[in-house]
Amino acid sequence: xxxxxxxxxxxxxxxxxxxxxxxxxxxxxxxxxxxxxxxxxxxxxxxxxxxxxxxxxxxxxxxxxxxxxxxxxxxxxxxxxxxxxxxxxxxxxxxxxxxxxxxxxxxxxxxxxxxxxxxxxxxxxxxxxxxxxxxxxxxxxxxxxxxxxxxxxxxxxxxxxxxxxxxxxxxxxxxxxxxxxxxxxxxxxxxxxxxxxxxxxxxxxxxxxxxxxxxxxxxxxxxxxxxxxxxxxxxxxxxxxxxxxxxxxxxxxxxxxxxxxxxxxxxxxxxxxxxxxxxxxxxxxxxxxxxxxxxxxxxxxxxxxxxxxxxxxxxxxxxxxxxxxxxxxxxxxxxxxxxxxxxxxxxxxxxxxxxxxxxxxxxxxxxxxxxxxxxxxxxxxxxxxxxxxxxxxxxxxxxxxxxxxxxxxxxxxxxxxxxxxxxxxxxxxxxxxxxxxxxxxxxxxxxxxxxxxxxxxxxxxxxxxxxx
Amino acid sequence: xxxxxxxxxxxxxxxxxxxxxxxxxxxxxxxxxxxxxxxxxxxxxxxxxxxxxxxxxxxxxxxxxxxxxxxxxxxxxxxxxxxxxxxxxxxxxxxxxxxxxxxxxxxxxxxxxxxxxxxxxxxxxxxxxxxxxxxxxxxxxxxxxxxxxxxxxxxxxxxxxxxxxxxxxxxxxxxxxxxxxxxxxxxxxxxxxxxxxxxxxxxxxxxxxxxxxxxxxxxxxxxxxxxxxxxxxxxxxxxxxxxxxxxxxxxxxxxxxxxxxxxxxxxxxxxxxxxxxxxxxxxxxxxxxxxxxxxxxxxxxxxxxxxxxxxxxxxxxxxxxxxxxxxxxxxxxxxxxxxxxxxxxxxxxxxxxxxxxxxxxxxxxxxxxxxxxxxxxxxxxxxxxxxxxxxxxxxxxxxxxxxxxxxxxxxxxxxxxxxxxxxxxxxxxxxxxxxxxxxxxxxxxxxxxxxxxxxxxxxxxxxxxxxx
Numbered sequence: 001x002x003x004x005x006x007x008x009x010x011x012x013x014x015x016x017x018x019x020x021x022x023x024x025x026x027x028x029x030x031x032x033x034x035x036x037x038x039x040x041x042x043x044x045x046x047x048x049x050x051x052x053x054x055x056x057x058x059x060x061x062x063x064x065x066x067x068x069x070x071x072x073x074x075x076x077x078x079x080x081x082x083x084x085x086x087x088x089x090x091x092x093x094x095x096x097x098x099x100x101x102x103x104x105x106x107x108x109x110x111x112x113x114x115x116x117x118x119x120x121x122x123x124x125x126x127x128x129x130x131x132x133x134x135x136x137x138x139x140x141x142x143x144x145x146x147x148x149x150x151x152x153x154x155x156x157x158x159x160x161x162x163x164x165x166x167x168x169x170x171x172x173x174x175x176x177x178x179x180x181x182x183x184x185x186x187x188x189x190x191x192x193x194x195x196x197x198x199x200x201x202x203x204x205x206x207x208x209x210x211x212x213x214x215x216x217x218x219x220x221x222x223x224x225x226x227x228x229x230x231x232x233x234x235x236x237x238x239x240x241x242x243x244x245x246x247x248x249x250x251x252x253x254x255x256x257x258x259x260x261x262x263x264x265x266x267x268x269x270x271x272x273x274x275x276x277x278x279x280x281x282x283x284x285x286x287x288x289x290x291x292x293x294x295x296x297x298x299x300x301x302x303x304x305x306x307x308x309x310x311x312x313x314x315x316x317x318x319x320x321x322x323x324x325x326x327x328x329x330x331x332x333x334x335x336x337x338x339x340x341x342x343x344x345x346x347x348x349x350x351x352x353x354x355x356x357x358x359x360x361x362x363x364x365x366x367x368x369x370x371x372x373x374x375x376x377x378x379x380x381x382x383x384x385x386x387x388x389x390x391x392x393x394x395x396x397x398x399x400x401x402x403x404x405x406x407x408x409x410x411x412x413x414x415x416x417x418x419x420x421x422x423x424x425x426x427x428x429x430x431x432x433x434x435x436x437x438x439x440x441x442x443x444x445x446x447x448x449x450x451x452x453x454x455x456x457x458x459x460x461x462x463x464x465x466x467x468x
Numbered sequence: 469x470x471x472x473x474x475x476x477x478x479x480x481x482x483x484x485x486x487x488x489x490x491x492x493x494x495x496x497x498x499x500x501x502x503x504x505x506x507x508x509x510x511x512x513x514x515x516x517x518x519x520x521x522x523x524x525x526x527x528x529x530x531x532x533x534x535x536x537x538x539x540x541x542x543x544x545x546x547x548x549x550x551x552x553x554x555x556x557x558x559x560x561x562x563x564x565x566x567x568x569x570x571x572x573x574x575x576x577x578x579x580x581x582x583x584x585x586x587x588x589x590x591x592x593x594x595x596x597x598x599x600x601x602x603x604x605x606x607x608x609x610x611x612x613x614x615x616x617x618x619x620x621x622x623x624x625x626x627x628x629x630x631x632x633x634x635x636x637x638x639x640x641x642x643x644x645x646x647x648x649x650x651x652x653x654x655x656x657x658x659x660x661x662x663x664x665x666x667x668x669x670x671x672x673x674x675x676x677x678x679x680x681x682x683x684x685x686x687x688x689x690x691x692x693x694x695x696x697x698x699x700x701x702x703x704x705x706x707x708x709x710x711x712x713x714x715x716x717x718x719x720x721x722x723x724x725x726x727x728x729x730x731x732x733x734x735x736x737x738x739x740x741x742x743x744x745x746x747x748x749x750x751x752x753x754x755x756x757x758x759x760x761x762x763x764x765x766x767x768x769x770x771x772x773x774x775x776x777x778x779x780x781x782x783x784x785x786x787x788x789x790x791x792x793x794x795x796x797x798x799x800x801x802x803x804x805x806x807x808x809x810x811x812x813x814x815x816x817x818x819x820x821x822x823x824x825x826x827x828x829x830x831x832x833x834x835x836x837x838x839x840x841x842x843x844x845x846x847x848x849x850x851x852x853x854x855x856x857x858x859x860x861x862x863x864x865x866x867x868x869x870x871x872x873x874x875x876x877x878x879x880x881x882x883x884x885x886x887x888x889x890x891x892x893x894x895x896x897x898x899x900x901x902x903x904x905x906x907x908x909x910x911x912x913x914x915x916x917x918x919x920x921x922x923x924x925x926x927x928x929x930x931x932x933x934x935x936x
Contacts (some may be wrong), residue, residue, distance in 0.1 A: 006602055009614065048824045052614050052636070053621025074632065076769040076794025082709045082741050083796060084658060097609070097809070111606065119604060126598035126814060130591050134474055138579065138783035141565070146477065146520050153521030164542065168520070175643060175786075179808045190552060191659060191681070204809070211806035213659070241550045273550050301544040315606040316814040318643075326544025328551060338679035339807070340647045341565070341672070346594060346784040347812060356516045 004037050008045035011035065016054055016065050025055060025063040088210040094203050095415070095426040096442075105449060105456040107378075108424040110251070111311055112285075112399060112446035116370055118354065118363040122314040125353035129346050139345040141337045143173025143321070147352050151307060151321040158296040165299070170325045172333050175343045176318040177281065177308035178204050183339065184304055184322060185212035185242075187331040188275050194240040198226055200402075200431035200440075202251045205244055205279065209433070216433035219243070221250075223393060225257035228264045235272040242275045248291035249282040252402045252431045252442045254395025262294050270302050275328070278305045284312035284364055285446075287372045288396040301326035309351055311399075312364075319343065319351040371399070371446060378445040378453045385457035388464040389441070399446040402428070405439040409467055414441065417463035423456045472505050476513035479503065484522055484533050493523060493531040556678040562671050563883070563894040564910075573917060573924040575846075576892040578719070579779055580753075580867060580914035584838055586822065586831040590782040593821035597814050607813040609805045611641025611789070615820050619775060619789040626764040633767070638793050640801050643811045644786040645749065645776035646672050651807065652772055652790060653680035653710075655799040656743050662708040666694055668870075668899035668908075670719045673712055673747065677901070684901035687711070689718075691861060693725035696732045703740040710743045716759035717750040720870045720899045720910045722863025730762050738770050743796070746773045752780035752832055753914075755840045756864040769794035777819055779867075780832075787811065787819040839867070839914060846913040846921045853925035856932040857909070867914040870896070873907040877935055882909065885931035891924045 008031065015025075026034065031042045046063055049055045057063040100106040106113075129135040142148065149168035156165030174180040181204065189195045191213035197205065199218030209216045219226050219234050225247065234240065245265075247257040257265070269276045278294050295305035301324070308320030324332055354360050378401060379394050390404040405411060411427035418425050428440025441460070445453075476499065483493075494502065499510045514531055517523045525531040568574040597603040610616065617636035624633030642648040649672065657663045659681035665673065667686030677684045687694050687702050693715065702708065713733075715725040725733070737744045746762050763773035769792070776788030792800055822828050846869060847862050858872040873879060879895035886893050896908025909928070913921075 006600065044824065047826070048614060048820070051621070051824050052617035053624060054617065074767055074769065074793065076796075078741050079769055079794045079796050082743060083656070083799060084709075086799060086802075087654060087658065099608075114604070117604075122604060123598050126603075127595050130594035130598060132474065135594075136582070136585075136587060136590060136782050136784045140567075145481075146516060149520035149522065153519065156521055175812075176808060178806075182807050186555060188551070190555065207806045211803070241552075273546050275550060299542055301542065301547055314604050316604045316812050318808070318812045325542065326547045328544075328547050331551060331554060334554075335679070338646075338675045339650055340644055340786070344643075344784050344786045344812065344815060346815070352516070356512065356519050358515075 004035070005041045005044045005048070008035050008037060008042060009048050012045065012049060013054065019065050021065055023065045025065070027062065088213055094207075094430055096203065096430070098424070100424045103422065105423045105452045105459075106447045107443045107445075107456060108426040109444050109447055110399070111315060113448040115448065116367060116446055117312075117314055118360065119314070121354055121357060121359050121363065122317065122350070125350040125357070126346070128353055129349035132349060135346040135349045137345055139342055139348055141342050142333055143171065143343060144345070144348045144352065147173055147319075147348050148321070150352065150355055151323060154307070155293060155295050155305065155323060158292060159299070160296070163297070163299040166323055166325060170329060171321050171323050172329065172336055173343050173348060174320050174322055174336060175340060176310050177279065177306050177320045178208060179339070180306045180308070180320050180322045181205055181208035181279070182211050183332055183335045184277055184306065185209055185214050186335050187328060188242040188277070188304070189214040194238040196231070196234055196238070196240045196243040197433045198245050198250065199433055199437070200252055200428065201244065201433065202246060202279065202281065203430040206433050209244070218433045221253070221255060223255055225255065225261035226265055228261070228268050231265060232268050235268065235274060240274065242277055243269055244277045244279065246279045246281060247294050248280060249285060249395055249398030251281060251398065252400055252428065252440070254393050254398050254400065254402060256289060256291070256396055257294070259292070262297065266294060266297060266302065270300065274302070276303045278303055280305060280307050281311065282398045283307060284367070285371060285399055286397040287368055287375060291397065295323060299325070301328065304328065313351065313354055317347055317351050319347050374445040374450045375401070377450050378443060378457075381453040381457040382460075385454055386461040386464070388461055388468070399444055401443045401445060403441045403443060405441060405464065406468065407438070409439040409464065411439045411441060413467060414460070414463045417466055418459055421459040421462065423459040425460065472503070473509045473512045473516070476503050476505060476510060477516050480513065480517060481522065487533050489533055491533045493533070495530065556681055562675075562898055564671065564898070566892070568892045571890065573891045573920045573927075574915045575911045575913075575924060576894040577912050577915055578867070579783060581916040583916065584835060584914055585780075585782055586828065587782070589822055589825055589827050589831065590785065590818070593818040593825070594814070596821055597817040600817060603814040603817045605813055607810055607816055609810050610801055611639065611811060612813070612816045612820065615641055615787075615816050616789070618820065618823055619791060622775070623761060623763050623773065623791060626760060627767075628764070631765070631767040634791055634793060638797060639789050639791050640797065640804055641811050641816060642788050642790055642804060643808060644778050645747065645774050645788045646676060647807070648774045648776070648788050648790045649673055649676035649747070650679050651800055651803045652745055652774065653677055653682050654803050655796060656710040656745070656772070657682040662706040664699070664702055664706070664708045664711040665901045666713050666718065667901055667905070668720055668896065669712065669901065670714060670747065670749070671898040674901050677712070686901045689721070689723060691723055693723065693729035694733055696729070696736050699733060700736050703736065703742060708742065710745055711737055712745045712747065714747045714749060715762050716748060717753060717863050717866030719749060719866060720868055720896065720908070722861050722866050722868065722870060724757060724759070724864055725762070727760065730765065734762060734765060734770065738768065742770070744771045746771055748773060748775050749779065750866045751775060752835070753839060753867055754865040755836055755843060759865065763791060767793070769796065772796065781819065781822055785815055785819050785822075787815050842913040842918045843869070845918050846911060846925075849921040849925040850928075853922055854929040854932070856929055856936070867912055869911045869913060871909045871911060873909060873932065874936065875906070877907040877932065879907045879909060881935060882928070882931045885934055886927055889927040889930065891927040893928065
């Protein structure tokens with residue numbers, strides 16, 4: 001839908017909500033005047049509403065709110081027995097996915113605000129892709145060859161000379177990293193079996209683990225990465241075959257593994273004949289350092305590497321990749337085929353267009369500075385205006401600060417109190433695969449209106465004081 | 469990628485395959501002449517190849533095939549123990565998904581040829597959607613409200629007055645029907661539990677059932693639908709809670725259920741407190757009759773209804789919907805969120821654009837005639853030139869003929885013999901959830917080059933005679 005037509009649809013829909021069934025809509029002429037739109041745009045909005053069954057037009061008479069049937073409430077109680085217990089108790093939809101009102105200070109989201117995305121580049125790429133013949137064809141189940149090659153080349157370029165880098169044939173394109181995670185977990189972990197995860201870690205990965213029927217087992221991390229001794233013990237005691245990690249700018253803690261720690265962790269994983277699932281979610285969100293994927297240090301097939309473009313390119317480009325070497329890739333491809341056959345060719349072609357455009361690299365360079373500025377602004381704001389919060393680490397990349405609350409704080413209450421003050425934050429316990437190790441908030445510094453960070457910090461402090 | 473640049477990439481990639489590492493590519497001027505393309509297009513192709521790690525350019529010198537490292541073969545044998553047995557023995561990728569060479573007579577595919585799709589409409593909609601602001605935003609997990617309303621309204625419009633029709637809130641948008649099927653099966657059938665399926669039935673549904681860990685149990689059907697007595701017995705004996713069916717123009721048999729049979733089957737399913745999963749895959753491929761979804765006859769929440777736009781609109785529009793009423797919808801939404809969070813907004817907006825365009829309805833009217841003509845041409849060709857084949861039913865809709873081979877025929881051998889004669893067909897056993905009831909071929913009449921149908925029929929007959 002173009003904007004203006006979509007806007008009119010929304011306005012009329014709101015009007016319908018309060019109108020009686022059978023009520024007559026304002027005339028096209030009135031709507032044209034009211035919305036300062038062309039008759040073509042108004043007609044289009046009316047067609048959309050008719051297609052949605054909300055209005056019906058009687059030619060020569062007018063357009064009317066569709067008379068709805070008397071909606072007697074249905075009793076669907078019989079389903080309770082038929083459905084039985086769910087396969088896994090999936091957590092509720094995450095706080096990070098809630099949509100904040102336009103005038104709120106949104107620090108809760110997991111995405112950068114649109115102003116930090118290469119919108120113009122993405123739109124142009126989508127338009128070009130839509131005009132090419134290849135974009136409407138069905139691509140191979142594993143993805144477009146060039147796109148697979150791009151993902152492989154990114155890792156291969158950073159692979160040291162004594163190791164053999166991955167190739168296009170080691171990559172399967174997936175419709176976003178969430179789908180990649182569920183497939184990887186289904187491929188690696190049998191139902192009911194353990195899956196080691198850093199703790200805290202990304203809520204989407206915890207969700208995917210439950211979805212795949214895996215049993216999340218937390219492994220503690222410090223400021224350099226997972227504790228190798230604890231990892232060794234956990235692998236031995238649980239017999240787990242896989243460890244899920246975010247070695248660069250982990251979500252939520254912001255930790256970047258030290259090279260030494262990465263090497264030790266990889267050795268421990270190898271020693272147990274296990275897989276390391278590396279979710280390189282913030283590869284494009286580096287600020288002070290550069291990410292060096294653990295996948296570049298491995299050609300033995302122990303690292304399964306996930307990379308997504310959704311967060312850094314556009315929420316509409318649901319395109320990512322899993323890089324895996326050896327028989328595990330075949331199992332992954334079989335899972336992806338059964339799950340969704342293939343990924344939309346248009347989105348793959350558009351992603352490739354953006355990646356091949358020189359503007360993409362210059363966008364990422366610019367983004368680095370923008371993220372630095374916002375991170376420092378939020379960190380300074382918290383230091384100055386929210387002394388009850390404790391931020392252990394100002395991360396060298398990523399999108400968030402991870403802030404410890406005073407012991408005994410109820411983070412849910414803080415979230416509600418902040419929200420009534422117009423500031424949206426997320427409670428930290430969604431990032432813990434088991435019981436939280438303490439009360440935390442996660443605060444996104446890549447949201448809109450960085451000028452409001454200091455005032456948002458004051459709101460958080462007030463909410464904390466209300467509890468203290 | 470635009471076409472010409474993509475074409476040049478392909479050509480150079482083929483050249484690289486035979487070239488030595490470090491070899492120098494022809495100059496831009498030579499490539500411009502060779503491919504009759506502009507320097508900009510050639511430069512773009514070279515950038516794509518560089519991004520894929522296949523070439524490297526040395527400014528002022530030229531572009532060279534990237535010297536690949538000595539690729540010592542890796543031993544990934546350790547993975548065999550780590551991976552263990554797969555969750556389910558997923559069938560290999562289907563014959564229907566193979567890509568035939570351009571000069572083959574392709575009767576094997578499950579998709580209509582591009583000439584039968586509203587290409588112009590889809591491209592225009594994609595371009596419009598790409599330019600609107602909403603298309604790059606993250607849509608709700610359940611899908612765009614208008615799109616959900618459209619899917620609900622289609623069913624509600626055919627719902628009789630004494631039943632209450634579905635609304636937008638009963639719909640979740642999914643990225644294609646394959647994803648819808650896996651989610652529905654995961655939501656309805658616990659791992660290892662039985663799932664009743666018509667036999668033969670769609671291979672993708674069989675694949676999805678295995679993926680979801682369900683145990684497919686076949687139910688025989690005749691020319692009016694599933695046998696109610698057998699269904700009743702199967703539900704009682706297995707304790708199954710779900711039956712998967714395609715009541716309109718079933719793939720592969722082409723059967724359309726009679727209204728009486730539909731009512732009886734629905735009664736039996738209701739009597740057992742079970743779900744009927746209706747896959748309305750061919751809703752847009754009606755020829756002689758109109759499809760009347762079983763979902764229109766139910767407001768008790770027993771029918772879970774799937775509808776996809778991928779096959780009739782464009783392979784690139786990975787958009788479909790599941791309509792389900794009652795608590796089952798909540799379980800479906802939780803599964804979809806865990807599996808992929810949301811469906812690309814661009815694809816949803818583009819789908820809505822096409823559906824709201826008057827050209828969509830006129831396209832479907834035109835398509836009806838085109839499918840009729842091709843169906844009759846292939847049926848006549850088989851009658852005249854392939855008397856060893858037996859086509860029981862010329863279907864009133866859909867895309868395929870289902871042809872019985874003489875007893876004792878090896879359908880795989882027929883497929884191979886046809887293929888060496890330039891005719892691609894698919895062996896029928898992929899459509900049976902358990903052992904096939906006999907040797908069959910599925911023949912797509914919506915592929916390219918209908919003028920070649922008579923000669924294709926002769927090729928099939930020759931392949932059969934070679935076995936006889």
